[in-house]
Amino acid sequence: MKPAARQEGMWWHPKPQQVATLTSNMSATVTIFLTGATGYIGGSVLERLLKHPNANTFDITVLVRNAEKAKILESKFGVRVVVGAHQDLDKLEACSENAHIVFQCSDSDDVPATKAILSGLKKRHAKLGDLPILIHTSGTGTLVDDARGMYATDVIYSDLNVEQIKSIPPTAFHRDVDLPIMQADEEGYVRAHIILPATVYGIAQGPLFEAGVSNPHSMQIPRLIRAALDRKLADLYIILLDSVLNNPDKTGHGWEGFYFGENGEHTWYQISRTIGEALVELGLSDDPEPTEFSTEELIKYFGSIKIGLYNGTNSRCRADRSRSIGWKPQYTTEDMLKSIKPEIIALRQRESKA
Template identity: 45%
Template sequence: MPGKTTILMTGVTGYIGGTVLSHFLKHPDFSSFHVKTLVRSKEKAAKLASLGVEPVVGSLSDEKFVEDTAAQADVVFAMADADNFEASVAILRGLKRRNRETGSVPILIHTGRVSEFNPSSKIMEDELTKSYLQGVLVDDAKGDHGTDTIYDDANPDQIESLPDTQLHRNVDLEVLRADKEGYLKSYIVLPSTIWGIATGVLVEKGIQNPHSQQVPQLVRASLARGRAGMVGEGKNIWPDVHIDDIAQLYIVLFDSIRKNPTTGHGREGFYFGETGEHTMQEVGKAIQDALIALGKAKTNDTEPSTFTQEEIDKYLDGSTYLGTNSRCRANRSRSIGWKPTKTKEDFLKSIKSEVEALMDK
């Protein structure tokens, strides 16, 4: 569409991507954008078309299709699987073509994982893969202690000091390399523990998954055992962010890129999403309180109990991932005008609604 900025979004049927698109549909400049959404389902494509976006039906596993689609975009929001190396590289090839053919410098807003930012991690890669969680800085605490290590998105030297072999880093290194070569500008959003049941038009139309991963996984395990559980003593610390707050970070970042040419990109383009911190013991207690209130607890003890190894194998795929530490500060994100509104207290209060949503499933 002549005169319009072409924007490609991937992952819009997912928890993050769908919420970002729901927010983006309300952007005051939406009429000046030509938004394309990559989607596999023809049924969901029809629903997306009714929202005023152009669905492009195809698969991320089709690298030529992904490259060709990205080559038509001025801006790409990559919000699908952060570890899909082949698809990520295909997007980069497409944006390189865009630069070569038009002379413009396209924008890539990539969704990463902050788990790569802990060089002391001893968690096995297959454990991390099985956990299916977003945004953590992991170690091997097994719930027995916290950590004083805090990562800062405004400290590129701290990030650059990591070895190239760090878990998940291979994708981000390709993105950073592309920025350094100058054929695109890269911005990497790194969500922490996202919470809250997603709402909005994509949920209403059955396009988007409305649930996160971490809390529902713990809730399902707790419902099955009749008592909230935690790995070890639950002393490990994680950051948290509401789904609407993290979606708003993408919008704030996009607007900053458009209006302020000094917005950090490349090595200075990491943007964490965090609004507070919690221990897993606190989460377990909130789940236990909800189980008792809803008549789903097998004991009136208000405290969670430690998962046995058998339960870790059964409910957590054998991983002690939920006993790791993850601490970060979103100083760069806040510096561009991101103003999250939800707090740790809101997070803990929300857990009862997660239990209610899952207890009859």
């Protein structure tokens, strides 16, 4: 298989690392609402919150669609659960209104859900007078161009360069959600922080994943693996949380609150070639060299031509602001490539049981 085009991009890995801890007196209860608890990123963030040194001061509520998973979260992990979907806007609004801190870790392009969360936080601010905190998950997809694998780029975005981030067009990926969040921060009823993961990889581990509550697999690389077969970012959330609670005046928010999650660069050719080599090693293919996707295959494996062509765009950035608050990513591009073979094995095992 060959990607429709190449991409230079960033990546993020969810495995545990040492994280900063709260140094202030956290005797008061901190109310937290988190979306996406059964997903890959949301599950990883919830894992960290439950293991946080001050976890006994956290009152965590999550929104979960699956009633069985809700029971496990309540009985085994002591998490408050509201059963519902992200389309239940009234529940999203109510849960957000009742939380001082909201982690939005689900769909980064869900405009109605985001508006419901902001509405709840606005009501909280009007009622209580406090300034609630929103930590939203976007993505470095907002930086992509339309290269379609035909050219590289020398443009590198820094999360410390506010004017550069402001220059991203409103038609870019995720921008229809990011911009209303920025407006809410400017209006003064919320302190907004946006984390932008890059290529997400690896098999997540921990009690939530072992219990079958959260999805241990990311989306991007497994999509390429499925196509080929057929033919450590959570710490940043916790470090940002600690910085917000301990040093709110020194923690950038609004337009100064974009935090990239990267620790190196890769091309999608590298990923595709590594998938091919792993398939040959496992006896699932005879040739490791990637080949092009047809238009029909882009739709079949990625859901749309637009998403498929995303794998051929340029998206380069540097996590300067993220590092400035103490984030120290440990995993490298080599680690990302080494994670591919285990993903293939896990996917094959899962499909054989289906």
